[in-house]
Amino acid sequence: MxxxxxxxxxxxxxxxxxxxxxxxxxxxxxxxxxxxxxxxxxxxxxxxxxxxxxxxxxxxxxxxxxxxxxxxxxxxxxxxxxxxxxxxxxxxxxxxxxxxxxxxxxxxxxxxxxxxxxxxxxxxxxxxxxxxxxxxxxxxxxxxxxxxxxxxxxxxxxxxxxxxxxxxxxxxxxxxxxxxxxxxxxxxxxxxxxxxxxxxxxxxxxxxxxxxxxxxxxxxxxxxxxxxxxxxxxxxxxxxxxxxxxxxxxxxxxxxxxxxxxxxxxxxxxxxxxxxxxxxxxxxxxxxxxxxxxxxxxxxxxxxxxxxxxxxxxxxxxxxxxxxxxxxxxxxxxxxxxxxRQMQADYLVGMGDYWHETRHLYYDETGITEHREEKIRLYPQRLGWHSIYSSSQSGPFGSQRVYAMFIPWQADEICRRDAYDEALRAKKEGKATRYVVVDPMKDIQEDI
Missing domain, CATH: 3.40.800.20 (Histone deacetylase domain)
Incomplete structure (x- = not known):
């Protein structure tokens, strides 16, 4: 330690x-x-x-x-x-x-x-x-x-x-x-x-x-x-x-x-x-x-x-x-x-530049189901950004559709630039009503 x-x-x-x-x-x-x-x-x-x-x-x-x-x-x-x-x-x-x-x-x-x-x-x-x-x-x-x-x-x-x-x-x-x-x-x-x-x-x-x-x-x-x-x-x-x-x-x-x-x-x-x-x-x-x-x-x-x-x-x-x-x-x-380490190497074989996952999450105290579409940019030598398109259909605030771009705390400027470009590209698609970028080491959470 x-x-x-x-x-x-x-x-x-x-x-x-x-x-x-x-x-x-x-x-x-x-x-x-x-x-x-x-x-x-x-x-x-x-x-x-x-x-x-x-x-x-x-x-x-x-x-x-x-x-x-x-x-x-x-x-x-x-x-x-x-x-x-x-x-x-x-x-x-x-x-x-x-x-x-x-x-x-x-x-x-x-x-x-x-x-x-x-x-x-x-x-x-x-x-x-x-x-x-x-x-x-x-x-x-x-x-x-x-x-x-x-x-x-x-x-x-x-x-x-x-x-x-x-x-x-x-x-x-x-x-x-x-x-x-x-x-x-x-x-x-x-x-x-x-x-x-x-x-x-x-x-x-x-x-x-x-x-x-x-x-x-x-x-x-x-x-x-x-x-x-x-x-x-x-x-x-x-x-x-x-x-x-x-x-x-x-x-x-x-x-x-x-x-x-x-x-x-x-x-x-x-x-x-x-x-x-x-x-x-x-x-x-x-x-x-x-x-x-x-x-x-x-x-x-x-x-x-x-x-x-x-x-x-x-x-x-x-x-x-x-x-x-x-x-x-x-x-x-x-x-x-x-x-x-071998599992890590084997996992990435043939994956390409992006990882995708879709899942559903339940908020048991508020009766809300969240639908998530996650995406990660995979680089050979650096950590990539992680985006989440998150939506819910019920709850006290009605339907919610939020896109969040999470920049890893280890990110370099290449990753940051690519993350903002990806977030702007997603905004053009118009699936969400709110678009947010989070950069924890620069104390940034901003709606774009």
Missing amino acids: MARETGGNENVPLGLVFFPAFDWKISTTHPERPERLLYTRDQLLEEGLLDHPAIREYNPLVASWRSIERVHVGAPSLAAWVTEAHRVSAGGAIAAAEAVMSGEVKRAFALVRPPGHHAMTMVHGIRGFCTINIEAVMLAHIRRHYGIRKIAVVDTDVHHGDGSQDVFYHDPDTLYISFHQDGRTLYPGTGFMSEYGGPQAIGSTVNIPLPPGTGDEGLQKVLEELVMPILADFEPELVINSAGQDNHFSDPLANMQITAKGYAKLADTLQADIAVLEGGYSVQEALPYVNTGIILAMAGLDYSGVVEPAFDAQRYRQKADVTAYIDDLIKQWQRQWQQR
């Missing part, structure tokens, strides 16, 4: 950012509610951790529209969907990143909501409780202001982070690793081994679909035998943990068996530079203990005494068939990882 300035004697082990978003909820009974963080804060106050010299608390920021626009295009606009709470949640992640990048703290944990890892590049509404991708906004901010190239995102939420995968899928310098409950058994029904990166980034997406019933043993095995060796091969300058906690045995939305101590050991092994809270909906039985364990581990403190009241070692023991399944999955991915 990248060495950062320590700031003299100011290098505290862990920075914390809290933002419970009292004014934001999907409904009064929805599991994504402020209590997800309030019980945790009560637990930390009871344990005296907020006064511990190894921990420093930071206030969140309000993410600028420019920060959000480096990642997302809205239909009809971002302002139509993004609330102040979303901006502060993303700003909380940015505040955590700033504390680390400035050298004030060694690591940081943003305990914020609303979450973000189901939010994709195009925003037609809410997907899986998510509107904007707070980790992706934070990551783009880090790249823009600190020039870091290779970043790894390790997503430990029980649900596959299909939004994060969408944002990072075509970037060879962002390694996205997600281990989650198998998509055949849980929302959003994605995250399989065959989803391993776009044509310019084969192998940069690592999906590890785990069987229901996976416990601490299986989680740690995946981490030690697969995730950590892959990270060592990739050599990231920065590691970000998309820290979902709904793998817990008491979570009402999933079927896994991870304990609070299992999560603490995960954090201790991973040694992420920045963690950002995602899911986790066992508000009283899990979250106060899981968050406490993670905080202790990230701060370098003893977490051996963290045990939730409902824990039963016999009841939540991982079954032998689950262990065997995980062993086989690790071997499959070890082979696939070793073959990734």
Whole structure:
């Protein structure tokens, strides 16, 4: 990982950012509610951790529209969907990143909501409780202001982070690793081994679909035998943990068996530079203990005494068939990882100058179906632009037809020129009602 300035004697082990978003909820009974963080804060106050010299608390920021626009295009606009709470949640992640990048703290944990890892590049509404991708906004901010190239995102939420995968899928310098409950058994029904990166980034997406019933043993095995060796091969300058906690045995939305101590050991092994809270909906039985364990581990403190009241070692023991399944999955991915460069070469044979894909995406919280036509310019020696024609037929704002041209953050002037030429050509076709160009390293999102 990248060495950062320590700031003299100011290098505290862990920075914390809290933002419970009292004014934001999907409904009064929805599991994504402020209590997800309030019980945790009560637990930390009871344990005296907020006064511990190894921990420093930071206030969140309000993410600028420019920060959000480096990642997302809205239909009809971002302002139509993004609330102040979303901006502060993303700003909380940015505040955590700033504390680390400035050298004030060694690591940081943003305990914020609303979450973000189901939010994709195009925003037609809410997907899986998510509107904007707070980790992706934070990551783009880090790249823009600190020039870091290779970043790894390790997503430990029980649900596959299909939004994060969408944002990072075509970037060879962002390694996205997600281990989650198998998509055949849980929302959003994605995250399989065959989803391993776009044509310019084969192998940069690592999906590890785990069987229901996976416990601490299986989680740690995946981490030690697969995730950590892959990270060592990739050599990231920065590691970000998309820290979902709904793998817990008491979570009402999933079927896994991870304990609070299992999560603490995960954090201790991973040694992420920045963690950002995602899911986790066992508000009283899990979250106060899981968050406490993670905080202790990230701060370098003893977490051996963290045990939730409902824990039963016999009841939540991982079954032998689950262990065997995980062993086989690790071997499959070890082979696939070793073959990734040959897979990249084979994939591009005979493809020509362009890659095309069409798909449909459902926004479950707003009942909107998005139709997408994607196109990538393939160059021999440089990354090419990525265009999306995105349309929807229902929702509170009626029919939407938006064309977005995404210029990669690594782009040179040839790619930029070609991207603008392509966007103008698409505008002449007249399929969309809005045409947008996004250039994250020049802080440009403009309608053309």
